[in-house]
Amino acid sequence: MTAVSEFTDYLNKNTELLAVEIVDAVLDKMKLEIPEWEKEQAIKMYIEFIGFLARRLNGNEEIASEDLILWSRGNGERAASSGERISEIIVRYPPTRMILTEMMIQLAVKYTFSVKEISLVINEMNLMLDISINETIFAFERRNDKILQDTQREMEKLSAPIVPIRDGIAILPLIGKIDFYRAEYLSQNVVPRIAELDIDYLIVDFSGILDIDLEIAQYLYTIESVLRLIGIQTIVTGLRPSLAQTVVRGGIDMSNIKTFAHLKQALESIK
Template sequence: MTLVFNVSNHLKANAKSLAEEIVDGVLHSIKLEIPQWEKEQAIEMYIAFINFLGDSLFVEEEGVPRTLIEWSKKNAARQVSPEGKISEIIVRYPPTRDVFTDIITNISIEFGLSLKDHSFIIKRINNMLDISLNETVFAFERLSDEYKVETQRELAELSAPIVLIKEGIAVLPLIGIIDSYRANYIMEKVVPKVAELRINYVIADFSGILKIDTDIAHHLHQIGQMFNLLGLQTLTTGLRPELAKTVVKSGINMSEFTTFANVKQALESIK
């Protein structure tokens, strides 16, 4: 126990230099360059890691410092973007284990630790790194889901903007791929907004839609019926042959809507 106590004191007394050795060793191992601020954050985290490790050698319960959890979550957050990859963080863990193992092995030899005590310390380190890895992945998945939801919402807003082009007339240009999320967004958000505009005509322009299936065609039909129930006359434009074919196959009766080739023709028809 005296030898382990000496190792504990050595770890805490040299936490800064050991942390720098770990960070430099990992970066060198995977030939990675990171900004200075990120390197300094990693060093500060490993200082806390090593101090925590030194104290944990005398307790049975395993755990991790709060700074390690926060650092893991921050690493995950930086990867949450269209170009971000969680693998860029995950690949750092194996070399981190290797560097830690080399450092602890050298310290164990220097202080004459038994194989049992050496294995105990390595196990503690691996447990802390495993928790950090799990927190990183969990945070990435959670934040990615939140990012996808926000992106869906933003795309839904962009895919169905309401354009008031003249008094009493608005155009609803449908853009991109209309899926069930966007169709529901139109029903829940766009239709009420149209009602607030106090208009008489809505021109639903399909020319910007890439494709629709029969389910989405039914959704769009329901939206048109909602406009009618609000006392608005719905004009549809831009139904390309392939889109019109899908509408026909879905069994939807389009006779209740007035259809034109383009928005210009629809506008000219309104007296």
């Protein structure tokens, strides 16, 4: 049995012992106190990491790399799902790298590794840590982006309520920032719901909108055109001067759309 084989055999037989030692050393170095369940989770992660390293040193680089990528992605996704910041994960890598390096060198000396063999172990370990950092961050960002998108969709539903106020009339109060995604949500989801309400007038109230760009103004105008084609007249209220200027500068013709400063005036205009 070669020195490297003896070394990897030791790693495989003592993964839990080594993992506990690594976790304790990292926590001590960072002066951290974590709940017992989190410590047990960290130990399990390092048990798997040491197993990946042993397999790579035994020549199973491809299998070990695939497992490491899946493992790292899982860490990033769990962190995003639990509301952690990515910095809380990445900040632990430098002390972990230092502690792992010291541990591997001590073991390599114990098994009388040559300089070349010691370099192999350290290089493989560093490569694995770098792969892990990258995949963890990528997975965290993907999951976090999805969570943000899902949250945005829920907020869109809440921020674009259609409120029937009397026979044939409903109000669509717009609040907050209108961006492309929200404008598209209005087009794809809100307009069909309006069409199902059997109304003649829709009052779109802009009093809760502070800013709007030309592209979105054009998008909203297109929505009004669709409603007009299906027999619903759109009335605009609460359009601030700055918003009105954006519409005018963009060459959008709103001459066929009734506009009022206040909701009361709009309701009084409907006979």
